[in-house]
Amino acid sequence: MDDRKNIYTIAKELNLSPSTISKALNNTGSINEMTRQRVLNYIKDVGYVPTASARKLKSKRSYTIGVIFTEESNVGLEHSFFSSILQNFKTYIENKGYELAFIVTKLGQHQMSYYEWCLNKRVDGIYIVVGNYQDKGLYELVGKGIPCVSTDMILSGIHTVISDNEQGVSLVLNYIKDHLKKTEIAVISGPKSSKAFEERVTLCKTIGQTLGFNLVDEKIEFAESFGFTSGYQGAKRLLSRLDHLPEVLFVTSDDLALGVIKYLEDQKIDIPGQVQVIGFDDIAFARHFTPPLTTIRQDKTNLGMTAGKLLIDLIEQPELHIPTIHKCPVELVIRETTQEAAQ
Amino acid sequence: MDDRKNIYTIAKELNLSPSTISKALNNTGSINEMTRQRVLNYIKDVGYVPTASARKLKSKRSYTIGVIFTEESNVGLEHSFFSSILQNFKTYIENKGYELAFIVTKLGQHQMSYYEWCLNKRVDGIYIVVGNYQDKGLYELVGKGIPCVSTDMILSGIHTVISDNEQGVSLVLNYIKDHLKKTEIAVISGPKSSKAFEERVTLCKTIGQTLGFNLVDEKIEFAESFGFTSGYQGAKRLLSRLDHLPEVLFVTSDDLALGVIKYLEDQKIDIPGQVQVIGFDDIAFARHFTPPLTTIRQDKTNLGMTAGKLLIDLIEQPELHIPTIHKCPVELVIRETTQEAAQ
DNA sequence: TTGTACGCGTTATCAG
């Protein structure tokens, strides 16, 4: 019925032993080159393919990276920024011979923790793309010593690859001060569930202070979630609370910023005439929006690939176990939601 | 060193046999309820987690669905329409106890065919989200009898879940005729590598004919790829070829349509004053664009979930082996890139 | 309920 071959069958057919076949396949141990070729050719002919689970079972390696993506935060694969990072990560690790699997906590009837899933799959490493950093399951997971890299949250003890938020915020605020020559600013931030957003807000306050901005809490609004609509609502809440329009709105996530712009348009507020808007991320649509969005470009390729490289280094050279924070440089992309002041 | 438990260890510690442990875990066979509870409690205490690969090795089932996504067509997870379908599919199958894995043809040094990968992983089924239908590897794969569902291409012999393109095109053309009251139309299509795009173009011709549109080939332009820029370029090519502006541009994919709109704006062509634009898909940004795009809404949730349901039915009840084509209804969403003619 | 063979590739050990 199931006529699948295995190394035993093949060994018999070639008058060799199973271990020889294995050696030929994996290029390990000592084996005569001619024998190797003979095996390889035969295998190609008959179309034998080794079974992943048998190899994994024995070698205790799965060549699989578990990915935490979204579950809690209600952002799915639809979120273009994270998807893009994930795509780059995926490409990198596949080149290194690893595959990607989504960590899941509910499978059919079974409920399990992140960690249990990882044990079950024996993943070699973990990549946290987006996750709610208030999630206790995450802390359990990262405490277990499985190599782990994160691009979203800065948890102590995890290797983190993240955009240089300090540089980004600094670029924005200095640009506002030196080029736009404005001082009345307000901030719309992504939800508090993400550490990165928290960090950006904190940086706005500290850097803003040194630059002479007066960024009181009243001028900071946290969106409830990700996405266009959250931005729209956030802008609405913020502006109806303030007694006059800020000169510049710094929105710490592009997808929110687009919603913010929409709200301003609906209110017949001219951009950049009355309010200037600056985003963060440079998602694909930022440049295509009307008006095209001035923003901080995060280098998604770099983020994804660096995370991949770091994780695989960790897996293959476990001696480098001192947690590091990699900051990827960002860049200010000036488009049409801002306008430099005349000299 | 590796202190992981297995059913043998546990069996010994509880003075039971390995098979009893297995039964307790899987709730199969006959087993004393008290024994079962004892085992379950113990397992929870010591934190034992069964190993996926061992189970797979024995049971020859992997509870894994292989997904073909993009590889050839250069669209990645960034493509919001496909990502969204995939997300819904993923959710559905996870509820049914299956996991998703991306089918890959290059792993480290190893190059393999889709089919080889599937053998290696012993996937239970295959889901083709996007793929180049000229890809011969795809035909090899689907010919092997692994349960397979596609949402993109209509290959003979594969179960297909696809939006009702006929209904969609019909809705568009009738809307143009009856409400916009226009006859001069042109079409910008997605790349020929996708069967769905081909089908839409063909339908435009046939339905167009019965409605009295004169849609000659000169008025049909194929974009070179997916995405905003391809749409922009496509519009440019089309309009520079035609001697006068069409009244309505039907763009068979939203991401292209947004690029088309941008091109028209850059040319100072008023939408919908001079040219009206209709898209297809209803991606998230379609409604947020300026102007908001009139388009055909594909039901991504329905598509993804139906595909999931169909595939799992196929896996679990292999007797239903007559290939079917599921057409999911679509809907015309009227926004601001079109304008009804006065009565 | 329990014993045990099985699935299949890997690897340590051993003989030629």
Next chain:
DNA sequence: CTGATAACGCGTACAA
């Protein structure tokens, strides 16, 4: 140095 043998990893299923 080449290749063979056998034990191993771990859960499942059927016979006892």
